[in-house]
Amino acid sequence: MGAGESGTEDAAARVRRPPKPHAIELPWTTVEHYLGRGQGASYRLSAVGEPLVSYEVSDRGRGIALHVELTERHQAPRSPLSAVRVDNILLAGRRMVRLTTTEPELLRDFHDLVLAVADRIVVAGREPARAFDETVHGWSALLGRARGLPLERRLGLHGELAVLVRLAGTMGWRGALDAWVGPAGEEHDFALGTADLEIKTTASERRRHTVHGLGQLEENPGRPLWFASFRVTRGGAGGRTLGDSVKAARDAAAADGIASRARLDRLLSAAGWDPDRPDDERWTPRDNGPLVLRAVEMPRLTSEDLPHVAHGRIEGVTYVVDVTDLTPAVGPSPADLSDLRLP
Incomplete structure (x- = not known):
């Protein structure tokens, strides 16, 4: 086979090869917009025809979740983290796992975590359990480095x-x-x-x-x-x-x-x-x-x-x-904090 023929086959292979998925991007400001309004939203992160991976914002501002479809050969991830819950669910006949957090105050950090898991599944082609394990392992290795104030x-x-x-x-x-x-x-x-x-x-x-x-x-x-x-x-x-x-x-x-x-x-x-x-x-x-x-x-x-x-x-x-439901103190406090607003 001559050089010209090899080059032609290589070019044809490049044409037939499916495009590489782009890194997943879903800004927190977009998610927070829906959370603040108490509106639900759903973002499909995987390509059409591929096992479903979707980012879900629940209505009433209750939280966020990552839904990942499992094929017959896929195992569900197991979470070693008390703040991350993994549930097996059926959704429109699909066998799925749902990742949520048990700590509502950590939604911002959980957002970064599930996007990292989704990126490993959709872009890197990892199986869901491996993608989750790799993400948790990588984050655990960085626990000594604070992202800023907790x-x-x-x-x-x-x-x-x-x-x-x-x-x-x-x-x-x-x-x-x-x-x-x-x-x-x-x-x-x-x-x-x-x-x-x-x-x-x-x-x-x-x-x-x-x-x-x-x-x-x-x-x-x-x-x-x-x-x-x-x-x-x-x-x-x-x-x-x-x-x-x-x-x-x-x-x-x-x-x-x-x-x-x-x-x-x-x-x-x-x-x-x-x-x-x-x-x-x-x-x-x-x-x-x-x-x-x-x-x-x-x-x-x-x-x-x-x-x-x-x-x-x-x-x-x-x-x-x-101190939920305790009775407020009677009498003037040392500072008027009524209708306190963020600066």
Whole structure:
């Protein structure tokens, strides 16, 4: 066979070869748009004629899922992750697996995970179980590298900035920045006159908050401690990213003076904010304002709850407290947090 004939066959083979699938792209902003509006949506990720792989946004903003069709030779993936659930389902006569997360607050991260799984199936041609295992293995190898602030801290900073901007409107930026003592390593977020304030922010329907240490809900001598439970929900296009809140706060501080913005920047840095690692999750308040409680009137653990033999020997206590449906404190709180908004 001559060179010309070989070249002709190679060219014919290139023509007959199906085009290589493109990497899967589904921006989080698109998904968040539907979540924020409570609308369902379905995106087919695999080519027509291939086993179905689809990305599903449930209605009422309840969550997202990856549907993967299984052929006779395919096995269903098994999840070693408590936050990822794999269910076998029948859909229009197709044998499918459905990947969902048991942690609604982790939807943004779960979105990245299932797109990585889908990419391995659709683009790389992996079987579903192998695609899932490879993705989990790869992500596990990177657990030591944070993508930025963890979700709990991002939401917490949202809430603290909301309070900071509210305080700046009543006592000025100098007083508000003096009051924001959390980034300096103090036990409580704000020191206000003769009282302290701890604000916790959650994206869950129940007011469940993680408390770090026995001192976080313990009063300083002679200073009553107030606790604010602030709930947010995904806001879609009308919501605020943490970057939006930071920019709004910095712009407001800059209007007060260069010194105020410089001081705010130092506090933001101490709080863990990195402008080079912004997030794209948008949030909006779920309620007209936070639930405000006196710390002494809510469930909590303090050093006084430890037996005497444990004092000085137990460190790093972390627990979750649920304050859903508790009665708000009676009387004026140290700061007006009614109708609290993200900056």
